[in-house]
Amino acid sequence: MILQSIRQQLSSLRVGQKIGLGYALALGIAVSGTIAGFAFENHWQQMTEQRETHARNEVELLQRLQSRVLQARTHQQQLIPLAQYPEKFQDEYAHLVKHKAEIQEIWAELKAFVAKSMSLHGEEHQRAMPAFLQTYDQVPQLYSQEVERQVERIRKLNLASPTDVKQAQALLLAFTNSNLALEFDGISDDLVGLLDESYQELQEAAQSRRQAGEVAQIIMVASIVLSIAIAILLAILTSRAISQPIEALTDIARRSTEESNFDLQATVKQDDEIGTLAKSFNQLIQSVKQLLQEQQTANEQLETYSQTLESRVEERTQELNAKTTQLQQLLEELQRTQVQMVQSEKMSALGQMVAGVAHEINNPVNFIHGNLTYVQEYAHNLLGFVQLYQECYPDPVPAIQAEAEAFDLEFVQADLPKMLDSMKMGTDRIRQIVLSLRNFSRMDEADFKAVDLHEGIDSTLLILQHRLKDRAERPAIQVVREYGNLPLVECYPGQINQALMNILANAIDALEEANVKRTYQEIKQKPNQITIQTSIINSEWIKISIADNGMGMPEAVYKRIFDPFFTTKAVGKGTGMGMPISYQIVTEKHGGKLDCFSILGEGTEFIIQIPVRQQIRAAA
Incomplete structure (x- = not known):
């Protein structure tokens, strides 16, 4: 019933209206689906871009904070071996003060960023960050104050005296192993987890943006397929309504062409577009007859022009060949330039990465390598003290004798120096590898x-x-x-x-x-x-x-x-x-x-x- 009603309504329309209606409907569906797809994709991409921008800013702040915390901790630890060199000690402490100020500034930025993010996105996007800020809110300031207090105590000592130097080193070493220092180290450890969450959020935003593009494509493709199906249906209905009159007109056209009889005329039976087409066809046959007569005259003139045209075509062909050669050369040069640019960027990125890795490895290794000397000295003194005690008291009490046999004192006395030597060899090996990485990258x-x-x-x-x-x-x-x-x-x-x-x-x-x-x-x-x-x-x-x-x-x-x-x-x-x-x-x-x-x-x-x-x- 619905199909029959559609046919009746279409038959009452003129041919142009039928065709226009079909194309308008099909085009409208295609355009609507495309607009809907683009609108959905644009809206979703705006949301995902906001998420990506937020995650990227969060990663940048966290990386800066982690870098300054590690640098501050490294400079604080470097104060221990430099206690006997007052000028180097002051320079190292100046670096530490600079990093402490940067940590406080970044900490304030991070708190402002989290507050703004929670006001815009709600607490579901900020879970671990507020807890992190609340947990370590006072730790950087307390750490800074304690370092200043320890440095003031050391400044009151006479660092020209070896005894005072050892006392200063003991103060710094005790502070390094204190709960406050370990809690300050915990900031860097927790930042690793926060950075992982930020990177995951960044990846999820990118994945969401890709999914939005796929959904938009599905919407657009579905609308286009639907419009094509409607266009095909309307084309079938329209062709049936106008095919018969056109077939009669086509038969007249075929006969006039095959028989070269341009005196034939099509019969006009209706006043719609088909009738108008038949009248126009009759006029066309008369015009063709007249044009054939004029063509014979034009062919004679064309023969004359063709000779001149061939020479101009040959000249133009030579010009085009020359330009084609130039374009080919430019294309090859462009390819070489692109390869150079890509390789330059790739090596620059590789060099930066290698230099960065070498730098990050070198700092803790230098700290370990520098402290091994003191550890060896302390171990040597302790072992000498134990040996002197054994010489002065060859017959210790049973409790001391039992304890010495329990942890094998003789083996420890023989193995501890070897162990420290092997550790020093290991740090020397790491420093050689770092130096090789730097020599290879040569970024500077x-x-x-x-x-x-x-x-x-x-x-x-x-x-x-x-x-x-x-x-x-x-x-x-x-x-x-x-x-x-x-x-x-x-x-x-x-x-x-x-x-x-x-x-x-x-x-x-x-x-x-x-x-x-x-x-x-x-x-x-x-x-x-x-x-x-x-x-x-x-x-x-x-x-x-x-x-x-x-x-x-x-x-x-x-x-x-x-x-x-x-x-x-x-x-x-x-x-x-x-x-x-x-x-x-x-x-x-x-x-x-x-x-x-x-x-x-x-x-x-x-x-x-x-x-x-x-x-x-x-x-x-």
Whole structure:
């Protein structure tokens, strides 16, 4: 019944009204759905952006507070070994005072931020933060006051006297282990959990924004599909209402075209759009007949114009070819520029991360390393005191004798110095690793600088040590260093280290690929080996050779190894940009040479040649 009523209403409309109604309905649904989808997405994104902004600001405040708390605690602990150096002690205390003021300022900002957030979002978004602020509200101020009190007590001592120095160190050490100091440390520990919650809130906001986009897309797609279905239905109904008159008119058109009989006329039976179309068709046939006569005359003129047009087309084609070549060159230059920018940003971020990690590790390690000396001295004195007591009282009372046998006093006397020595060796090892990380990143060297390339090679090998050491499936990769007596070379240290990293990483990849079909015993008989040779070519140039005994490469491969995006590795394991970037660093940035030589089945060798002095520096 509903369909029949729709047909009757449509049949009473004119053709234009029918078509207009159908398109208006379909377009209206599509537009409405699209607007609704965009409105929903816009509203939801505004909400999620507010959440993201709130979470980002909260993370920034918490990170600043955590950093200042750790710095303040580190400077306070550094006061202990510096008590015997009054000037250094005062400098260290000045840093501590500065960080205490920053902590109070950040603490006030955090309280204001939490208060504002609770007024806007309610308590459901602020649960742990108010409890954290309430728990530690007075701790920073009390900690600051207690540090000042201890420093005032130390200033009254005569630090030129070793006895007073030890008394000052004892005061500071006692304060370091006090409940107030431990409670101050608890601020940093609790900040870790708060930061995790803030990061989680930031991730949830981002996920919510993505979900809003997906829902909006579903709404828009559903509206478009519905509009298409309605348009198809209306098109079927409309076509049935106008198809028969048009078929008759089409038959006249076909006959006039096939028979070339332009004297035929369509019969006009109605005054609607179809009748108007038939009248227009009859006029069209008459016009075509007239145009055919005029066309014959125009063809004669066109023949004359065509000869001139061909020459103009050829000139235009040459111009277009020249512009196409220019555009291709510009596109290649743009790709190279994009790769340089991406790599520059990536290395900058890597350098900042490495420098930051090295800095954060170095502070507590220096604290431990500095205090180990005093611990060794105290342990030596205590053991000497025990030995003197044993010499003076060789026959102790039974209770003391039993206690000494219970915790094996002789073993402790022999093992404690060894244990302290091993701890000192461990901290020395950590400091060497931190120094290697700093040498590799070289974040503070943005200009040419004369450096020892051997330090860069050793730092890079230390960073790759986890890939060189032995594993269950193979022995360790042997690294043979054959260093010559190189002078200091002017270069960008960070970029040269990057090139060395790419080449050495490729060598390790080649060796691991060659080990796929070899057993552990076969690899042990013919071990993996990387040979690094440095030498002086002449007074102006030096050479670095890095060779491996892997499978090597065919000539067709190593001839293209410096082409951008060319790689033989599996998808996801290589981008094809490591060697091109290394080539650019050596040749363009340093005016040097980078060559690759490989023999299939024997191995691959990369040779870097760099001038000792850069031309820009020499000209200056």
